[in-house]
Amino acid sequence: MRYLACAALFAGFAFAPAPATAQMVPSTCHAVAEAVPRATFVSMAGPTRLAQINEEVTITYVTHATYRIESPGGVVVATDFAGYAGETTPDIVTMNKAHGSHNTPFPDPAIAHVLRGWNPEGGAARHALTVDDIYVRNVPTDIRSYDGMEPDGNSIFIFEVAGLCIGHLGHLHHRLTDSDFAQIGRLDIVMVPVDGGLTMSQEGIGEITERLRSSIVLPMHRFSGPIERFLARLPDFAVDMRDEPGFTVSVRTLPRTPTVIVLRGV
Template identity: 25%
Template sequence: MADIQYLGHSCFRLRGRDGIVLTDPYDRSVGRDLGRPTAHIVTVSHHHPDHDNVVAVRPARDRVTVIDGPGEYEVGGILITGVRTFHDKQKGARLGRNTVYVIHLDDIVFCHLGDLAHELTAQQLEEIGSVDVLFVPVGGGETIGPAEAASVISQIEPRVVIPMHYASEGQSAMDLAPLDRFLHELGIKEYVPEERLSLNAGNLPGDGEQTRIVVMRTAV
């Protein structure tokens, strides 16, 4: 059973039997205080202050392992693959590169898109592979917006989608669209935010079932 908490912006805390993974910790420029979450592993999609505040993370045991680029990693039984993408539509010429992470935790495959700013190529999709849970930016600005996010979801075909990186109350102005625009793009009118999500192979949508969209409430 893998437990998921949303800590705001693009930061999630994934807890499984082999450890805790924290994605894209942010600094106070976001307008929130991340606090001092614990983790065994931290993934950093790109080196901007609102995605790489690694010093805020406390080690769950003796140290924190930081993963900040493409490649294949194994830490304490947790498998992670970093896939090179870009933070803009000019192949990184303006804002640099971005790493998408595929995280294997408790028999579930998570995919965190970071600040992806384009649709994926066939090669990138092959490297990402089959995904159970997709964390996707939906607010636009320097990432994909609502319509592009819907297209990327169609490319990856995950079982569960959790939106991130959108305008929210208490967050500093970052030229991001609100969550409702993404939900409108998918035809979703009503939803109940989840405080915490626990997933295993048995409660994921099955083959042929519709992708489940889960909105998570910020835990900090």
């Protein structure tokens, strides 16, 4: 609780934006779990910019597993980018390896930062990118392949912006370990695949979502299955069905009860 209180206190201060960099910086969302099993405490260390708590982030559902995140400073991110993110050219795109609907081999040259969730040269991909008021990092995960599980074939991406911790689970294929949860840390908002087959089972993704206990859960990667199957796995979460594809949110406006927001098009 001491860590949480201090993190909330520091969130009220603002610092000058930082230029783009690939150097690791301290995370406001990162877990510290060495002493207490399964615990997730927020570190008091912060990145180069901690936002005012009333600064708003805009999140828009685009298609399949692509969400567009727009920072207060105007930085645009597209998740699991397969070539389309709406009318705006993103500044940063993240990709995952599983299928062509999660990546493109020919991203627009105008996109300044293309972050692949796998390392084409082998081993785990490692990203720690700061562009103005947003910090992007990743947690590698494994992926199913013809030969079994491929280590480090995909990534969970975490976006730290305006005092919020936003996670995109990508094309997740397995349950997460305590070490994975520790690397992820606190997620105020999490984007989860809910297809129930090509990624994870409804039971498995429900367990992960319950443990993360994010204030906002954003389903994605849904095919023809009814969304109610996923919602049934989270009986303690509120449900907010929206007619709009996007919304704005700040630290101040996060719901007090964990809420699944189903945006138009999902």
